[in-house]
């Protein structure tokens with residue numbers, strides 16, 4: 001490990017995983033006058049937040065310092081419908097097409113490998129990195145995208161940056177950063193059956209508040225976290241930014257190691273075993289102190305959804321929408337057309353979206369399909385299922401999930417961000433209510449005037465069948481009543 | 484980047500909390516490959532009706548607030564995505580300073596890199612400043628103080644390195660590029 005720190009970088013007590021990764025990546029430690037120079041192991045790039053950074057490099061005559069540490073894909077502005085008979089992709093508009101073309105040109109010009117159309121590996125950037133095995137424990141990972149925290153599931157320090165910083169990383173493989181504060185979110189006990197990782201993170205955001213994590217990196221720990229699969233950990237870490245945190249991570253364990261074994265970018269053979277030992281050593285040392293500690297009881301978590309216009313406005317699906325005189329809550333209720341104190345169950349749903357870097361992986365599609373198998377979605381509901389990557393799409397089709405969705409009345413689409421950000425033309429109409437497995441329910445996030453309820457894949461699927469907000473645990477009951 | 488020392492402008496109070504980057508600039512305007520010209524899309528969904536006409540009831544369209552360069556915003560301004568289009572849009576719209584009791588991390592970082600000054604004040608100071616809505620105030624980065632029309636001041640602090648960069652109008656990429664040898668040494672040591 002490196003030793004060229006000019007200043008002592010940390011106190012000598014036991015260190016958290018966050019501090020350990022930080023210290024190991026300081027080209028220069030921070031001082032009062034200057035932030036640290038932090039080395040970046042993996043830089044993920046997509047078409048929306050990179051064009052101006054490449055222009056800057058070109059204007060200054062700079063090269064990409066480490067093309068092999070740069071992973072590029074197309075996801076945000078890409079259509080989710082296949083090419084038409086003329087072979088052309090149905091872009092929402094000329095500027096979306098130009099943005100994709102511009103990244104294709106930049107990759108050629110700067111010598112970067114593009115996981116683009118026809119590569120077989122294209123996908124939402126935070127779905128693709130892990131499934132390639134490019135995301136590994138102990139790494140620093142950045143992307144011009146706030147949901148980079150997803151990669152924290154592997155015990156990596158992964159966070160979002162702006163376009164100017166994308167330029168910094170392309171040119172120097174480094175960033176200027178101040179050391180973040182640390183927070184431990186410990187989840188004790190076991191999640192109850194029918195409660196998903198999405199429900200847990202919505203619950204946690206409700207506890208912390210949308211700005212509760214500001215300035216911090218969260219380590220999720222405790223019995224309930226250890227029991228989560230890698231996919232569930234990704235869903236959890238993904239939404240750390242929704243509590244305002246820079247990043248969230250889970251220490252690597254055997255679940256992490258086994259998930260990485262055999263992935264294309266993971267080490268092979270004996271090198272893998274050595275790497276696995278090194279990965280496990282990143283865990284926080286016993287007795288490490290965090291700047292803030294929060295405890296959550298897993299048994300208290302129920303299927304949870306949002307009722308307002310930010311991801312901290314949450315409620316267990318079966319309970320009433322909280323009533324509050326707070327003007328911010330009032331504003332949110334007015335936008336959503338909901339009443340404080342009223343149940344949210346039974347609110348009519350127009351659109352259901354399954355996908356995104358939060359819940360667009362194979363396990364998410366399986367959970368949704370399990371509820372839809374042999375059922376049909378309500379006649380008035382439009383349901384879009386968008387796999388998170390080409391690989392997810394292939395694997396889902398191999399097990400026939402596409403048929404389950406189609407037979408239930410849903411649309412099965414090509415991979416991309418789609419209705420999570422609604423910049424590729426996949427939009428919710430003004431006033432419509434969408435239940436979405438994505439991560440943001442901001443005003444207009446899914447299209448101007450669109451109203452969004454965030455939920456797990458199972459809850460979203462149950463809502464599609466019921467045609468209204470529903471509790472996935474009660475779907476059978478609902479069906480019988482309707483019959 | 485132009486150096487910033489002191490900004491004198493009218494104050495506009497936008498009390499809404501948790502103004503996210505999707506409100507500052509909706510995602511459908513992110514297909515641009517430029518950084519200029521985004522001001523017309525700033526707060527687009529609040530500013531225009533469905534036919535594209537300006538809404539009179541949008542707070543920053545009040546005659547006395549038009550053209551204000553200092554925005555006093557509700558808590559947790561700039562939360563949400565990492566889009567640097569948000570500070571680009573605000574600057575192009577004419578906002579030079581954002582003051583709030585909490586500013587989201589990535590937005591604050593992005594703002595500092597573009598010469599949009601993000602200032603965090605206490606809730607009590609927030610209330611004091613809000614009393615001067617639509618009046619002219621001064622923000623002095625050199626002295627790190629807000630000067631209110633009644634002659635009183637409120638101190639603030641901006642991270643030292645970023646502040647020096649703003650005062651001198653230098654960008655941080657030049658600083659990093661100058662560290663090339665240290666970066667190479669770090670890479671060599673890790674490879675060993």
Ligand code: SF4
Pocket residue numbers: 075076124125126145147356357358416417420421438439
């Ligand atoms: S799926 Fe949504 S949150 Fe994830 S990268 Fe795409 S737009 Fe961002």
